[in-house]
Amino acid sequence: MGNPSVELAAERARSAERYRRLDAERAEARRRLDAVLADHTDLPWQREVAARTLTDRLAGLTAADSGLCFGRTDHVDGGTTYVGRTGLADDEQGTLLVDWRAPAARPFYTATGARPEGVTRRRHFHGRGRVLEEFHDDELGADRSSLLRALAAPRDGEMRDIVATIQAEQDEVIRLGHRGVLVVEGGPGTGKTAVALHRTAYLLYAHRDRLSRSGVLLVGPNPLFLRHVGRVLPSLGENDVVFATPGELFPGVVAVAEDEPEVRGLKGGLGVLDVLREAVADRQELPDDPLPVELEDVTVPVTAAVAEVARTRTRELGLRHNAARSAFHRHLAEALVEPAVALIGFDWPELVADVRRELRAHPAVRAAADRLWPELTPQRLLADFYGGRCLALGYPELHRERGDAWTVSDVPLLDEAAELLGDDGSATRAARARRRADVEYAQGVLHVIDTDAELHEEELRAVDLVHAEWLADRHETRDHRSLAERAEVDREWVYGHVVVDEAQELSEMDWRVLMRRCPSRSMTIVGDRAQRQSECGTADWGRALGPYVADRWVHRTLTVNYRSTEEIMTLAAESLAEADPTAVPPTSVRHGEEPWFATVAEAGELESLIAEARPQDGTFAVITPDGPLTPKRAKGVEFDDVLVIDPHRMTPAERYVALTRATRRLGVVRIGGGGRGGGEVMGER
């Protein structure tokens, strides 16, 4: 690359030229639209079609204004392609900008170091509005030395774009054509996360029609991780990708707290499904004392026996709890007919029919039905259950003071509860209310149009041509939220593709939620079972996936570690052997310093040691069994220099994760205890 400031000036000049062209096209579209609107010689429908086409074009050009051009590819034949939000051309220079959806834009998204597709360099532009502030380049066709240079560079806390140095085994995974479930497994630092993100970007481009309608859900283990990866996806994908931690998969709940391992195990296994069914059945109650219903002549009680008849009949229908509420109300009224008629003392058919009508419409019957078979939200059901009802049902271990103090393992249970309860009616009621308001608004609009215009009697009025309902329809489809904004608040949103990182931590119940979000089973699952820290996580992919896809899933392995040096990995291999004796550690591509060991008598001495270990440049972390940065929180992220405190108090899997976070230098410190040798500090010998 030449002088960067000269390059930037040249790019700015080209950018200004494109904006001049954009302004000219916009002015032209506006002029033509005005002409169409003023011209009454065409038939009305012809005018409407022309006006709509020009309005869409104008809207497209306006939307493209900010960050008009975001990329450039340079080709082996010397040609250059600029890629942006819309296509632009002029008579003299031909194509100025290629629309990102056009085939010519493809290499910008899909070329990698392993397969450059004729591209020598990809340039990403960054700026604000119309101002081009900077750019950065990926030099493709990179050799081994540029890979090593990239790996040795200090980290800045965010994941870098690795497209330029992607390796063949990674590239194969990124482009794999498999439509179903793909499991990518590899040791720490093998690029699983980087590969999952680039595969997401690749799929968003290669299947953009499908995915721009349904979106991609990307599930990562913790918010730190999501910040880490936020920068990697090319900007176009951003609107179509929903990032979430497993604690955020139920709209309206953001769970961060964790349960104790025993409770987590209970909530993570499929056995909890029976507990949930019991919790729902527990809300279909019988009254302790009879509830009186005062009819015209007599008072008939809703007794436990009457309620039980209604409950049994309703349950036989097999409907979900909330959907069954009107049936329960009907059966309750019906079950009261006979006792009411008996109390009155006559059973004439008309009288029976009158009593039935009266009971069905009676507020006290409605109130009794609401009390005995209440409308429930998933949150209400579970909060009441944890807050007290679980005790009577024989699950004291699930009890907690505040029923709604949600934990991460509650999220799949909330989701399951939503399935068991069915629609609580609120969404339908809200949609109906919205629709009514839209139609009323449309009627108002039509009224204004008609009263504004001075019309002759024989002329058609707006209401003769346009029905308020149709106008409301058009109004309704105009939802300005991005796909991601709509998807993340909709529990029933069906994603076109789901990507899961650190998937070894998912419980059986977590898998159920994810499968529900992706009925097409188009998924990329990345993980490393040797790093599994959750007891109820996934120890066997086949067992976890079998119920959903049988054996129709493919497995790929990444074998090269790009993060840690061979010296660090040799130390970590001992913990790996303990965590999973069958696992093969990945091969490192770099050498570096030997890890260092120390022992301090007490925690107070740690501070000076940490100060000493803190590097001049790059990122630094101290990982301890008790936090703030625990192995669990450090999962999926990396730092240049790492200090691991008290590894002997960690499980082998936790220790393996902690030791493999460093890219450069690793120190291991034990508090208390005597020895200074590596093994003694680690607590392994």
Ligand SMILES: Nc1ncnc2c1ncn2[C@@H]1O[C@H](COP(=O)(O)OP(=O)(O)OP(=O)(O)O)[C@@H](O)[C@H]1O
């Ligand atoms: N081909 C590559 N070129 C340059 N850097 C790479 C390449 N592949 C991976 N890396 C770098 O290696 C590091 C580890 O990658 P990543 O975090 O994706 O690994 P991982 O397999 O997800 O690790 P973990 O299991 O520990 O979460 C990152 O800094 C990533 O940018």
